[in-house]
Amino acid sequence: MQLLSVIKSRKLTPEQLFMVSVLAVNGGNYLYNLILGRVLGPTQFADAAVLITFLLVLSFMAMTFQLVTAKFSVLFENAVFTNFIAKVYKQAFTVGVILGLLIIAFSSQLKALFNTSSSTMFVIFGCGVPLYFLMSVNRGAFQGKKAYKSLSITYQGEMLSRLIITLGLIFLFNIQSSAVIAIGIVLSFVFGMFPFKMKDLTLKKTKPLSLDYSKQIKNFFLLTAFYELTQIIINNSDILLVKHYFESYEAGLYASLALIGRIVYFIAWMFVMLLLPAVVELKKEGKETASVLFKYVGYIAVISIVIVLTCLSFPELIIKILFGEQYIAMAPLLWKYAIATSMFAISNIFAYYYLSLDKYVPVIISGVFGMLQMLLVIFFHESLEQVVHMQIIAMTLLLIIQLVFFKLEIRTQKNALSKD
Template sequence: MTAFKLLLKKVSPEQLFMGSVLLVNGGNYLYNLLLGRLLGPEAYADAALLVTLLLVLSFLGMTFQLATTKFAVIFSGSDWESFRIRTYKQAITVGIVVAGVFIYFAKDLQLLFRTESPYMFVALGFGIPLYFVMSVNRGTYQGHQNFNLLSITYQTEMWSRLLITLAFVLFCPWDPAISVAMGIAFSFLFGLIPSNFKGISIARPSLLDKKYTRRVNRFVILTLGYEITQIIINNSDVLMVKHYFEANEAGLYASLALIGRVVYFVAWMFVMLLLPVVVQKEKNGEATTPILFKYVGYVILLSLSIITACYLFPELIIQLMFGDAYLSMAELLWQYALATSLFAIGNIFTYYFLSLDRYIPVVISGILGLSQIAAISVFHTTLEQVVQVQIGIMLLLLGSQLLFFFLKKRGL
């Protein structure tokens, strides 16, 4: 026990957070793998749709998290308290609106995505406001670089979702997709552990100075724009495949997407560490490029190793993770991993610029995200075609981000 405590003292909060993120990603993968094996491709298609909608929510929530992170570094005292109150109010308002959309249009969503039940969308909707409040909490911890508490909130959300969902799926007689939606909604409540609402009152007016309000609004609007492009690029393929293809093929593609996205999920850990450090270094007048290259290097090494593994052992990977029913996706695995890797590397550059209040990469990402939707809507004869369209778009995205970086370095 003493040796364990000494080991913990030698581990930095950043290293602890990185380990926690890896554990969370592992738990989320276990969650999806168990659902894939328990439900089979057709039923898993509905469950994977809910997981994809959860990712959509995570990108929207990230607008609040990143804004809170950035201004937790910049603001202090009464300005920080006013900003927190303002952000909580906005998060709750947006959460209620999004929840209302899910609940009111549940039957329309059922028709659009060809699901078994509309009630899966209703169940998910009731938990949405909690998710946005949770995002503000995480932004506070991230901005103050309190990685211990930040790690805990990710752990409580992930483990509660895993255990509650499995309990509902195994022991409740209703449609499995409703069980998955209930598990996700309840996990948002547990994700509020730990929270610190001291000094926060929704009835209390926000008195943020007008000279800061414009800067905050600009960052929030542009970050929201970028997160929407993230939603489009990272999730539109799964949603469109669910719309265009039969349930069995959609379930097979969802398994492919889950395995291929491992690069992106791990790369997100570096984005979480990158943002507050870059903002702080810029505030102190220090160079920010070395920290960018450090994390880009990590993601490139990770990407190469995963693409190589997916190319050499696709059948083994799919068989171990999802089982024989999903083996028809083996040939596409390395290609999907390549598309995701290109996106993950480009994403590091975009968030770097976003933290420095440079927004042209956001516009570029938005244009290419819409281009991806347009291309898939035209070229979707086969699942292979859908994947190859994404590779082409992601090559353009990474190339444009690199071009912008080098132009900025030359002062153009």
């Protein structure tokens, strides 16, 4: 009782509240995937994994708009911000419509490419794409203004609605098709829109931003878009390539491995959400920013070590509890996959830190190693174990190069200060 009274008496900061919320959202998303894995079995879960991977790819693409909105929500105020946010909404919706139509138009080709049982799931998914882009701009505004309560609500609404709607359709109507999963995903975008400020979304012609502002936005947008592309390659190419090269049963087994192993990356993402506005604000005020980086890198390093050691010590128990006996073949690879995602999660913090400071070299480094990972899997995929080994090689090299770049940057800054 004393512990409860202490917790109640201690008021959480908005940042702490958001971190708790993100952990809850990740837990809900994990529960969603775990239940699907158990209910559908490896073969059918392979189709579901393709849709979930498409959702992750979409989230990374839309994240470009979210991060641009977040950064300039910190920098812009009053009328400039109003014009900026209206313009971003229009651009995001246009991109979403084009991308959604492309997915619908090439649904049959996507079915053949990823060996799925139906093309309908791609058609349904394509219909929801424009809404997801609008939702991401809305989140970017909350993130930049540090409105973490509203930001938490949007993520919780998306997660809870997807969990309830999808599982409700499966269990109530006993429908276990990929189309049901696609419907649940699309409807969750609707709930993820709330809270939403309708006044920021206008059809009226907005006033053009100054040339200097437009140039800043364009440069950061292109830089962020390129980095999010590397995120797509690193995070999702392995699942899609495995689905292409292996049978559905093996692809389903690998999807379960990837889901468990990526927990460290999903935890790391909440620190990235807090990192960007904090670094941009400190830079705006002329203060040092490295201490923020060190704090979050330390958090991720500790979490990574704990997860890798847990996966190494109790792989079969983890697989049995989360997915069941039918996925037990993946137990020996669990800790290895966790190492790969841990290397990526830590290097990702460095990349987003420099992205916040408008430095592009780490972004290019991530792009190079993202392509390296994909090429290694394309040329070396005799077994699922070999696929995991290729990722460990690529991600370890990526982290080493990011650390070397950071050290060189610190040395350059010190030399510049000594000359002054």
